Structure formats: C-alpha cells, structure tokens
Amino acid sequence: MAPEYHHGMNEEISVAASYRFARRISRRSGSNFYRSFWLLPRSKRQAMCSLYAFARITDDIGDCDEPAAIRGRWLEWWRQTIAINLINENESSTIALPEGPIGEEPKWAARLHRQAQEILPALRHASTQYKIPSRYLLEIIDGVLADQQKTRFDTYEQLEHYCYLVASAVGLACLHIWEFEDPLPLEAAVDCGLAFQLTNVLRDVVEDAKRGRIYLPRQHYEQHGLCEDDILTLRRDNRLRCLIQDEIERAKRLFDSGWRVWDSVHPDGRPMFSMMWRTYRRLLTRIEEDPTRIAVCRITLSQSDRIGIVSQHFWPPSFRRLPVPPVEVAQSRQQADRKETTRP
Numbered sequence: 001m002a003p004e005y006h007h008g009m010n011e012e013i014s015v016a017a018s019y020r021f022a023r024r025i026s027r028r029s030g031s032n033f034y035r036s037f038w039l040l041p042r043s044k045r046q047a048m049c050s051l052y053a054f055a056r057i058t059d060d061i062g063d064c065d066e067p068a069a070i071r072g073r074w075l076e077w078w079r080q081t082i083a084i085n086l087i088n089e090n091e092s093s094t095i096a097l098p099e100g101p102i103g104e105e106p107k108w109a110a111r112l113h114r115q116a117q118e119i120l121p122a123l124r125h126a127s128t129q130y131k132i133p134s135r136y137l138l139e140i141i142d143g144v145l146a147d148q149q150k151t152r153f154d155t156y157e158q159l160e161h162y163c164y165l166v167a168s169a170v171g172l173a174c175l176h177i178w179e180f181e182d183p184l185p186l187e188a189a190v191d192c193g194l195a196f197q198l199t200n201v202l203r204d205v206v207e208d209a210k211r212g213r214i215y216l217p218r219q220h221y222e223q224h225g226l227c228e229d230d231i232l233t234l235r236r237d238n239r240l241r242c243l244i245q246d247e248i249e250r251a252k253r254l255f256d257s258g259w260r261v262w263d264s265v266h267p268d269g270r271p272m273f274s275m276m277w278r279t280y281r282r283l284l285t286r287i288e289e290d291p292t293r294i295a296v297c298r299i300t301l302s303q304s305d306r307i308g309i310v311s312q313h314f315w316p317p318s319f320r321r322l323p324v325p326p327v328e329v330a331q332s333r334q335q336a337d338r339k340e341t342t343r344p
C-alpha cells in the first residue's frame with residue numbers, strides 16, 4: 001500500500017518564519033556552539049541554525065523517555081520525513097509528513113510533528129542554497145538510531161563509526177554552509193568530528209553510565225585491566241587514569257589533524273570553525289589537568305575560559321592575532337619534526 005502523507009497539514013510556514021523557529025530552538029539549547037553562529041554572515045548563520053535545530057530534534061527523539069523500540073520507530077519516521085522532503089524535492093512544494101508509527105502516539109509526537117513543520121522549510125532552503133548533501137543529514141539520524149540499538153562498543157572502529165555518524169557528518173554539513181575551496185577536506189573534517197565526539201564521550205562518561213551506556217570501547221578498557229562494571233561505577237584509580245590518558249592522546253591527534261580544515265574553509269567560516277575547535281580543545285585540556293575527575297563531575301569550561309575564547313573571536317583585531325595553527329597544533333608538529341630529524 002502506498003504510504004500516506006499529510007501535505008501542509010497546517011498553514012504552510014514561510015521560509016523566513018521557519019528560520020526564526022530554527023533560531024529559537026538553537027538559542028534555547030544552551031549549546032557550547034550556539035554563540036559561535038554569530039560569527040557568520042546572516043545567511044550562513046540562518047542555515048547553521050536550521051542544521052542545529054535539525055540535529056537537536058534528532059537528539060531529542062533519541063533521548064526521550066519512551067522505550068528504545070518506540071524511539072527507534074520515531075527516528076525511522078523522522079528519517080523518512082527528511083528523505084521525502086529533502087531528496088529531489090522542489091523547494092516550493094509543500095512539506096509532507098508521513099504517517100507516524102501506527103498505534104504509537106506518545107504525548108510528544110504532536111510536538112514533534114509541529115517542530116518538523118516549523119523547521120523543514122528552513123532546512124530545505126538551506127540545503128538547496130548551500131548544496132548540503134542530504135546523505136549527511138540521514139547519517140546523523142542513523143547515528144542516533146544506532147544509539148538506540150547499541151549501548152556498548154567492542155572495538156575502537158565501532159566507536160569511530162558511531163562518532164563519524166553523529167559528529168563528522170555534522171562537520172561535513174557545516175563545511176557546505178561555511179563553503180570551502182575544492183577539494184572537500186574530507187579526512188580533516190572527519191577527524192575533527194571524531195575529536196569533538198571523543199572529548200564529549202570523556203566529559204559525559206558518568207552521565208552515560210547512569211543511562212546504562214558505555215561509549216569507551218571494551219577493547220580499550222580491558223587493556224587497562226578494567227571491566228564493564230568498573231566503567232559503570234567509576235572509581236578514581238590508576239587504571240582509569242591510564243585509560244583516560246590514552247583516549248586524551250588519541251583525541252589530541254585527531255584535533256591536530258582536524259585543524260587542517262582551516263586551510264580550505266572560506267574566510268566567512270574561519271572564525272566559527274576556530275571558535276568551535278578552540279572551545280572543544282580547551283575542554284580536552286581541562287579534562288587532561290585531572291583525568292579521573294571525569295568520574296566525579298562533568299568538566300566544563302570556566303567563566304574565564306569562555307570569556308577569553310569569546311573575546312578572541314568576536315573582536316576582529318584579537319581574532320587576527322590568534323596563532324594559526326593554534327599552539328597545541330604547532331607544538332605537536334614541532335615534536336613530530338624533531339622525531340623525524342633524530343630518526344637514524
């Protein structure tokens with residue numbers, strides 16, 4: 001039977017109004033990233049808001065209180081909604097919402113329908129204007145879908161694939177909005193997403209354990225003599241310190257590689273990219289100062305870290321004086337050069 005779609009259920013929302021909805025969702029998220037959107041020219045900022053609102057809605061479906069099977073079915077619905085409205089669709093056609101999962105209308109489903117109607121005109125407009133491949137949007141949903149089915153990772157490669165979906169795909173979509181000089185810096189963008197997500201995994205290790213989730217790969221914690229229970233009930237011991245230190249070193253290498261995005265990004269996007277990169281890189285530095293503290297509290301940036309990063313990026317003379325590459329990257333490049341020259 002052909003699927004049933006609701007075309008323009010309510011009054012069609014204009015693109016301008018839709019961008020306003022997307023901005024509201026982005027602003028209310030309280031994300032570390034939202035401030036950096038203001039470094040973009042208006043049209044790119046609006047597009048970023050629509051991308052962020054899309055990612056927020058996707059995450060909210062994945063994080064809601066319903067059983068995993070229901071969350072999964074609504075994510076499938078959301079994936080289908082994105083596919084039918086963004087792939088080969090004429091920008092002027094009305095928004096179509098497929099039927100929701102039969103017999104499953106949790107309370108928030110009405111809000112989800114409304115949010116979909118509200119942000120899709122903007123997301124479709126931004127995707128067309130900046131030629132964002134819809135593949136990336138679908139991959140982001142696939143990442144959140146995978147999160148419903150899997151709460152453990154055996155190998156680093158499995159974690160890496162998950163991080164690609166939920167973070168690198170976001171970065172690749174951002175690059176289309178910022179614009180870049182051909183060719184697309186694919187490897188650097190993927191590494192940058194992996195670096196951000198790995199930092200996120202370290203920061204949120206306690207919160208995730210409370211939800212019964214372990215993102216650190218089993219392969220890694222077993223190497224340090226830890227088992228699943230140790231990760232779920234974290235204790236500040238030396239084994240945990242070594243494990244976290246290893247992950248920090250891995251994340252640092254990914255940050256270094258991720259910085260290479262800078263060379264290809266259009267000048268419009270550079271301040272935002274730099275601010276995002278330096279924010280998350282600083283977070284990693286804060287984690288490194290006392291690695292096992294992640295077992296007792298969620299590490300955040302201090303007020304002075306935040307003010308410093310904001311003023312470095314929003315005041316143009318200060319932005320121009322920022323070291324490129326950042327000191328962390330320059331230092332590791334120097335170390336690599338030294339190793340190279342002392343090699344027999």
Ligand SMILES: CC(C)=CCC/C(C)=C/CC/C(C)=C/COP(=O)(O)OP(=O)(O)O
Binds near residue numbers: 188261
């Ligand atoms: C090329 C490039 C720019 C790659 C990076 C792509 C990117 C922005 C990935 C986001 C991954 C991430 C840690 C999201 C958390 O968002 P959140 O809003 O929940 O963050 P918060 O919890 O720190 O506020």
